[in-house]
Amino acid sequence: xxxxxxxxxxxxxxxxxxxxxxxxxxxxxxxxxxxxxxxxxxxxxxxxxxxxxxxxxxxxxxxxxxxxxxxxxxxxxxxxxxxxxxxxxxxxxxxxxxxxxxxxxxxx
Amino acid sequence: xxxxxxxxxxxxxxxxxxxxxxxxxxxxxxxxxxxxxxxxxxxxxxxxxxxxxxxxxxxxxxxxxxxxxxxxxxxxxxxxxxxxxxxxxxxxxxxxxxxxxxxxxxxxxxxxxxxxxxxxxxxxxxxxxxxxxxxxxxxxxxxxxxxxxxxxxxxxxxxxxxxxxxxxxxxxxxxxxxxxxxxxxxxxxxxxxxxxxxxxxxxxxxxxxxxxxxxxxxxxxxxxxxxxxxxxxxxxxxxxxxxxxxxxxxxxxxxxxxxxxxxxxxxxxxxxxxxxxxxxxxxxxxxxxxxxxxxxxxxxxxxxxxxxxxxxxxxxxxxxxxxxxxxx
Numbered sequence: 001x002x003x004x005x006x007x008x009x010x011x012x013x014x015x016x017x018x019x020x021x022x023x024x025x026x027x028x029x030x031x032x033x034x035x036x037x038x039x040x041x042x043x044x045x046x047x048x049x050x051x052x053x054x055x056x057x058x059x060x061x062x063x064x065x066x067x068x069x070x071x072x073x074x075x076x077x078x079x080x081x082x083x084x085x086x087x088x089x090x091x092x093x094x095x096x097x098x099x100x101x102x103x104x105x106x107x108x
Numbered sequence: 109x110x111x112x113x114x115x116x117x118x119x120x121x122x123x124x125x126x127x128x129x130x131x132x133x134x135x136x137x138x139x140x141x142x143x144x145x146x147x148x149x150x151x152x153x154x155x156x157x158x159x160x161x162x163x164x165x166x167x168x169x170x171x172x173x174x175x176x177x178x179x180x181x182x183x184x185x186x187x188x189x190x191x192x193x194x195x196x197x198x199x200x201x202x203x204x205x206x207x208x209x210x211x212x213x214x215x216x217x218x219x220x221x222x223x224x225x226x227x228x229x230x231x232x233x234x235x236x237x238x239x240x241x242x243x244x245x246x247x248x249x250x251x252x253x254x255x256x257x258x259x260x261x262x263x264x265x266x267x268x269x270x271x272x273x274x275x276x277x278x279x280x281x282x283x284x285x286x287x288x289x290x291x292x293x294x295x296x297x298x299x300x301x302x303x304x305x306x307x308x309x310x311x312x313x314x315x316x317x318x319x320x321x322x323x324x325x326x327x328x329x330x331x332x333x334x335x336x337x338x339x340x341x342x343x344x345x346x347x348x349x350x351x352x353x354x355x356x357x358x359x360x361x362x363x364x365x366x367x368x369x370x371x372x373x374x375x376x377x378x379x380x381x382x383x384x385x386x387x388x389x390x391x392x393x394x395x396x397x398x399x400x401x402x403x404x405x406x407x408x409x410x411x412x413x414x415x416x417x418x419x420x421x422x423x424x425x426x427x428x429x430x431x432x433x434x435x436x
Contacts, residue, residue, distance in 0.1 A: 008166075011167065025138075025141065026134070026137075026138040026141065027138060027141040027142055027145070040266075042163050042167075043142065043153075043154055043160075044154065044160045044161075044162075044163035044164040044167065045163055045164075045166070045167040046167070047135070047138055047164060047167070048131070048163070048164040048165065048166070048167025048168035049167045049168070051130070051131050051133070051168055052167065052168045052169060055127075055130065070136075070137045070140035070141060070144070071137055072137065072141070073134045073137060
């Protein structure tokens with residue numbers, strides 16, 4: 001099964017999870033997702049997801065001026081985002097548990 | 109491609125997106141961040157700008173589908189046409205059968221691809237060829253076919269691998285084309301060589317009496333040998349033979365002979381310049397070489413005309429009773 005297909009469905013949740021840890025700018029989020037093991041995550045997908053979540057009102061953003069590099073626009077969860085994260089995580093956990101038990105039955 | 113150029117190309121690709129500015133607000137800073145991290149060009153890290161834009165929109169959403177005022181690029185339009193054509197053709201059973209059958213050809217292509225790549229390899233390392241020569245070639249072919257099939261059966265693939273596969277397929281296809289052209293050329297050469305081996309026998313076929321015949325001896329109905337018989341083919345061309353090919357030559361002691369008057373006065377070639385045999389008397393008449401309307405001369409020079417010849421001609425019974433044939 002192509003994991004990039006699976007990732008599409010849960011990228012929102014993954015981005016929310018990364019930002020719930022601490023605020024981050026676009027490329028930082030990409031890097032942290034990859035470090036967490038989602039190697040195949042596309043830069044454009046993460047960027048597009050961040051912009052969509054921001055538009056949906058789940059994220060706050062603020063610009064941090066940088067001396068060496070470009071300005072960085074940091075994103076963080078606001079109240080809406082935290083609620084969204086909690087409910088999405090719940091949905092995922094129950095879904096994952098269902099899948100896990102289903103696979104266990106299939107294997108035995 | 110610089111950050112600026114890349115960002116501009118992405119913007120151009122999303123020209124029809126209603127929320128383009130919102131979406132791409134901090135694209136430049138984002139790209140700069142990526143570029144700052146390593147020296148690898150953006151295109152190599154992120155793929156072509158069009159693909160990046162595509163992925164961006166897929167994650168962001170909001171691209172209207174078929175909305176008013178939307179003007180798709182030529183590429184998207186071509187893809188749309190292809191999709192529509194495919195859909196309408198799918199209604200026809202033969203096309204459905206073809207589409208269903210094509211995937212079954214893939215393993216065949218994998219094998220062929222391995223073979224072609226192996227032939228490229230051995231042709232590059234030594235002389236060019238389209239078929240394996242020797243054990244080493246066969247080993248290379250077997251290995252290449254194995255790798256090609258293994259690669260074809262693999263599932264999980266990245267973008268780079270797919271691009272590489274497309275390149276390899278293109279190379280194999282070009283090799284196939286070149287190989288076929290080479291084969292056709294060689295085939296042409298051999299057939300030309302083969303035809304140059306056989307002598308031009310056009311002359312023999314059209315005007316000679318055929319293989320193995322160098323003289324003709326006509327006889328009348330009652331067995332009387334005929335002389336001075338002129339033979340022509342259906343087109344009025346004289347029927348001649350080539351006695352020289354059989355060790356004979358036409359006797360020229362009575363002057364230039366007529367070559368379609370049979371039987372030919374032949375003498376063996378080794379006696380040609382010796383004493384002329386007296387067996388053949390010189391013909392007195394010398395009719396023109398044109399074919400005559402009458403098949404037989406009215407006054408045969410050979411006086412041995414059979415006596416019942418007139419009876420055989422239909423003119424013998426001009427007022428013949430029509431029933432005579434049936435009652436007999």
